[in-house]
Amino acid sequence: MASTSLSAGSRLPSLSLPQVLLAAYAVLTVIALVYAASTSSAAFGVYNSQWDGAGELRGIAADAGANVTVGTNVSQYPTTGADGTVAVVLSPEEPYSSRERTRIAEFVQSGGTLVVAEDYRPQGNALLAAVGADARFDGRPVYDNQNYYRNSSFPEATPAGDYPETAGVDTVVLNYGTTVRAGNATTLVNTSEFAYLDTNGNAELDNEEELGSRPVVTSESVGDGRVIAVGDPSVFVNAMLERGDNRRFVRNLLADHEAALLDYSHASSVPPVAAAILAVQRSDALLLFCGVVLVGTLLVFDRRLDERFRDRLRAYRGHDTDPHLSPDSVEQYLRSRHPDWESAQIERVTEAVIKQRSERQRND
Template sequence: MRDLRDVTVPEAVLVAITIAVAGAILFGAATSATAFGAFNYGWDGTADLRTVAGETTDSAVLENASAYDRLAGNGTLAVVLGPSEPYTPAELERIETFLRGGGTLLVGGDFGAGANELLAGIDATARIDGRLLRDERNYGRSPAFPLATNVNGTVGVDELALNYPSAVVTPNGTNATVMASTSPYAYADENRNGELDDAESMRAYPILTRESVGNGTVLTLSDPSVFINSMLDRGDNRAFAQTLFGDAQRVRFDYTHSGGIPPLVRLLKLIRSGPLTQFLFGTLLVGGIVVMARYGRAIRNRFSRRAPAAEDVALTEAEIVDLVSKQHPDWDHDRVTRIATQLATRRSGDRDTSSDDS
């Protein structure tokens, strides 16, 4: 076995870089950088929200929209935050079937079209109007972070801390109920100049609505940022999430159209999906270990470009004389012979010591 003291600085640097790259690849394969992503641990992810759901009730992440076919409607809350890709007609039909079975769907969006397309596809009446709301009197970090001070029917929640929110709009005569709204001092910043202009008026804007669709319920939220990691502990956002999840027997996060699931997480879910996949993976793992144990040295020797170590190369004293003479042609023969004899004696002693240690 090679002594660690024989490792050169370039080799050590190469090993360190390899470990760092491998770690980065594994981290990238197990996490997501998608906004509102359940496996995004950054400021704009919802990994903490997934933890809150797991601590409150039975929770899981849907891998694809076909999973709605296996969801029991009654007692199940499905959460869709910031969808960036449209649902197909077949997928919308699956969600409508889930709602007809008594399920609850929370759709959160702000300025993209994905949330409204989903709401229209399932025949909900609420829409997100896409205008930026500000409040010069009731806010957190700045007027662009207004507070929803009117929260109905949620025990322990007095206000929601918002982050560049929009508003929910509903047609007159619908059954939609406003569950949370801004203070009366909020306004829609139509031209986004950060000021209340003459053409803009202050009033309370709906942030969260609730309506019946079929036998189910649709909740429309115009600021999914209340659930991101950096906002969850502002205002009463965490308590709101806990109450929302606590009212359900099951919570399912649908990220099938907003970034999906990281590949390593998907692989782990596949392995855990049943005894057959666990057996196959275990067989491959054991087989790989056996192959490396049996043929590992041969494989390393086959592809290694490292020059043989000095102790692995046996040179006679005459060969050493010839080598030293070529490297130092200006030395006389006696000097070359004396040095060659010393080198041969030293190498012979090193081999003997190595044999005794083994």
């Protein structure tokens, strides 16, 4: 039987140009809202792909062989068997509570490696003190009028010796960073002897400010673990990874670890969509609930789609009309489907359809 075109009642409604434009605008708006809710513009943000974000940090950790987790809660720090985990904290905005500091200290004591990168905020030093480290961030910006990348606020620092963290690294470029008061910690990276700390904030070398080589990266053993202090969180951002040997240095910090925890529990740089996904990943109950909802939705949608498809297919192939239609409705349907038929032909087909339907109902 030759197929015929869809009936007028089964065709999709035609859209005017304003309607098409409105629909396109709505789609673009939804896409923009989803994108905005899944990205971040916060400095040091792991979901920020701009120059000041740390969007590339996850990729570097993964390339180094680590299983990467973006942490939004301190409870994600392991407190037993942590020797294969490195945790990275980039200039936290809010202080850690006493219970949270205890959790991180247990992580270090049990063998974890904690990397704290800070410049001017006080939370970095509070965290170092809480885990039992000797190193402290100075908090004053360091300048170098002789060895720098673009200007004296981008000083170039060099390795203080042969260490795994500085393997293949010739220079580490800072960006308005600070120095580290090492205490009993080992200095990994130093400024040049022409560096100075800008005490009065005028970005110039004054009489009371002294030139000298100072630590900017230190490492020390605490319990069974290690604490590494980096005097500039900007070393980890996307743009600065391309300066000097920063990328290689960051990769070295993350290498030889099975897991990397990027701690954003005290930063406002995790967007809502990403935070929701991370919450689901952490909770088996939420993951199961979302799975059940998704499967149920797909089943309902598939059933409705199947019913609509079958209705369209029956109409397209010229199958019987709705058994509940009256003779007048059948005649109207045939006229809409076959406007070229004569009235006598439509009447004969209508009678045949009604007769066939009556016989089928009796047989049933």
